Amino acid sequence: MSAILNTSALCKSFGGVTATDNVSLEVEAGELHAIIGPNGAGKTTLISQLSGALRPDSGVIEFKGQDITTQPAHKRARLGITRSFQITSLVMGMSVLDNVALAVQARDGHSFRFIKPARKIRHLRDAAMQSLAHVGLDARADTATSALSHGEHRQMEIAIALASGADLMLLDEPMAGLGPEESNTLVSFLKTLKGQRTILLIEHDMDAVFALADRISVLVYGRIIATGTPGEIRNNADVRHAYLGEE
Numbered sequence: 747m748s749a750i751l752n753t754s755a756l757c758k759s760f761g762g763v764t765a766t767d768n769v770s771l772e773v774e775a776g777e778l779h780a781i782i783g784p785n786g787a788g789k790t791t792l793i794s795q796l797s798g799a800l801r802p803d804s805g806v807i808e809f810k811g812q813d814i815t816t817q818p819a820h821k822r823a824r825l826g827i828t829r830s831f832q833i834t835s836l837v838m839g840m841s842v843l844d845n846v847a848l849a850v851q852a853r854d855g856h857s858f859r860f861i862k863p864a865r866k867i868r869h870l871r872d873a874a875m876q877s878l879a880h881v882g883l884d885a886r887a888d889t890a891t892s893a894l895s896h897g898e899h900r901q902m903e904i905a906i907a908l909a910s911g912a913d914l915m916l917l918d919e920p921m922a923g924l925g926p927e928e929s930n931t932l933v934s935f936l937k938t939l940k941g942q943r944t945i946l947l948i949e950h951d952m953d954a955v956f957a958l959a960d961r962i963s964v965l966v967y968g969r970i971i972a973t974g975t976p977g978e979i980r981n982n983a984d985v986r987h988a989y990l991g992e993e
Contacts (some may be wrong), residue, residue, distance in 0.1 A: 756805035765791035767968035783965035797829040826913035843887040846874035851908040877909040897928030
């Protein structure tokens with residue numbers, strides 16, 4: 747496999763606090779790569795730099811071989827990067843189908859000034875329904891988004907990411923706030939995406955991380971202290987000491 751995302755020596759500070767400290771990361775095309783670390787490790791700052799929400803103080807970000815370090819979030823989205831969950835993109839007053847159809851409309855570069863709703867345009871509706879079927883929400887297409895459960899909102903976010911045609915999905919703590927059953931459902935679904943999309947996953951749920959990840963990078967005090975397979979990370983003495991505990 748070849749790398750789809752590379753970062754080199756990314757640094758970001760807020761006042762006297764260094765949030766990311768010379769972070770160099772390589773994500774291979776088609777892999778599910780997890781970033782783990784304790785609270786305050788710099789995970790959200792890192793993903794914000796990758797999505798374009800924050801500009802690094804120094805360092806380089808490359809996507810598909812192109813330097814995107816200074817590109818804003820909307821241009822990165824056009825190139826095929828989408829970020830989900832921590833910043834919700836759901837419009838609660840709209841139906842499930844309408845939310846996803848808008849994502850297809852945006853992907854296709856259509857104007858949002860259409861008087862005709864996106865769901866009424868057949869190819870937009872068909873593509874949206876295909877994404878909803880992929881996440882198991884096609885039967886809920888006409889339901890108001892506000893009526894869905896928290897777990898279903900997570901599934902909707904993935905449907906929107908799929909509908910956007912993103913090559914790289916940045917998933918920011920998708921298990922947050924989910925019960926055990928909802929978490930298991932989401933883990934099972936994310937497994938079906940492995941190899942189809944490249945996913946960078948930030949997550950505190952270690953059971954989910956070790957069930958899903960091809961590789962894991964451990965971020966502690968803004969620095970990556972280890973990258974490896976789940977087995978390598980689980981058996982790494984430095985990682986156990988810094989984050990996972992000795993069990």
